[in-house]
Amino acid sequence: MLTIHNTLTGQKDPFEPLVPGTVRMYVCGVTVYDECHIGHARSALVFDVIRNYFGYIGYAVTFVKNFTDVDDKIINRASQEGRSWLAVVDQYLRAYERDMGRLGIRPADIEPKATEHIPDIIKLIERLLTKGHAYRLNGDVYYQVATYPAYGRLSKRKAEDLLAGARVEVDERKRNPMDFALWKSSKPGEPAWDSPWGPGRPGWHIECSAMSMHHLGETFDIHGGGMDLIFPHHENEIAQSCAATDKEFARYWVHNGFVQINQEKMSKSLGNFFTIREIFEKSEWPEEITGEALRYFLLTTHYRSPLDFSDQGLREAKYALDGFYGLFNRLKETAKTEGPVNEKLTTVIERTRFAFGQAMDDDFNTPAAVAELQGLRSEVNKLLEAGLSTKAREQARQSFRKLGSVMGLFQLEKWRFNVELSDIGVSGLTDVEIESKVKERNEARQRKNFARADAIRTELAEKGITIEDRPDGTTRWKR
């Protein structure tokens, strides 16, 4: 039985979908005004894995992730850089897709943009106005928080607490300081759409209500995002949506924890800010390896816990993956002998599959699930020592791929064993050149000229190439 920590109830709730066999989930994506950082990567990855896991246990998933493509931050950026807001949106939308692609994060089934849903947004605002939950102020429209008594139920806040801590100057015209904009009138030169209240653009919160309802219905299963969205964004979404429909909005609210640097939240002002792009540019490994290492690293912390990003952590993730891919490569080799342990393999795989499911059923406990995969690696290594048939080796490989696919791991065919130009850049040698050196070294070894053999090995090691001699006299190498 899958249980999910639900921010709304503050506890782990058993998951029961609204419609049996299907899951409808909506996740707040990004505002496309800048490069994505590791925090965005974590959030996107967490929900990618959740979506995959639902698929793995047999649900038909509809996954919606939005892009906020009209917003103050976009407009400000555009005016600072003296270009159109559309150009800003286009640039960072592409950057997002590039980064997510590198991380192996699949696009959502539907990726709506706020600007594509202006009519839905206007209709929803009109509905709120009609029901008395919103009011007009010149060309603006505000949501009236006082008309929704349950306001604060997601973030567990009381109205008076919010006022006490208010750190912003309050717009004097608002009826209540907590009221928030549904529609903002535009100044000349700003993006604008016609509306019953004059030209303007949607406020931030309303787009998610409109888009999720449009694509998933007025009530759906899961709504997710980063913890910082709990208040005010998701609180406001609930207020708007429930007030408009008189129905429950999302049933399970899932929020991921922050990425920190040295125990502090990343922020531009602290200067401890890492973009996904920088990590890939700085990495000495090929792109797909960096992507998988980052993925592995992020998944070895539970999604709700804070995660401290570090180069060391990333490196350790890479080393752990080296161990897995080293095993996969040995499993690919043809068996010399048929061992007696093939039945044990099936048992071990079954046990792992069960434990893996148990871990993931427990609020998507990816660190525990990864630990099961590590356990399987260790078991298969032992069985391989004792001897596994070619067929059993293939069975083991397929099991890793199947379980790994939930997390987007173990899907690469090659791991540092490829002939790609990027690798040549690192080692300075082509495969053919390496093969030739290895051959020369083995001839030296046969002549017992170990000094020469070791010299070649050292030379290769300096270029990042590791040698493994096998018992049968052949040599395996890897970059």
Next chain:
RNA sequence: GGCGCCGUACCCAAGUGGCUAAGGGAGCAGUCUGCAAAACUGCGAUGCGGCGGUUCGAACCCGCCCGGCGCCUCCA
């Protein structure tokens, strides 16, 4: 001021009432090897920030304290 989170070995990190406190990385010792590498085997917290309490029994529940962090403003 309000709300909330975290503190488990050298590092990362599961476990949240009951078998000997998962797993990985690093380290040390050994097997294998010409030597390595990889793999395998063994070693490693009598203790889970501290002090009390509840309980037959607590890292897990309760209280207080210490340390760190987040939200309350745009933010994944």
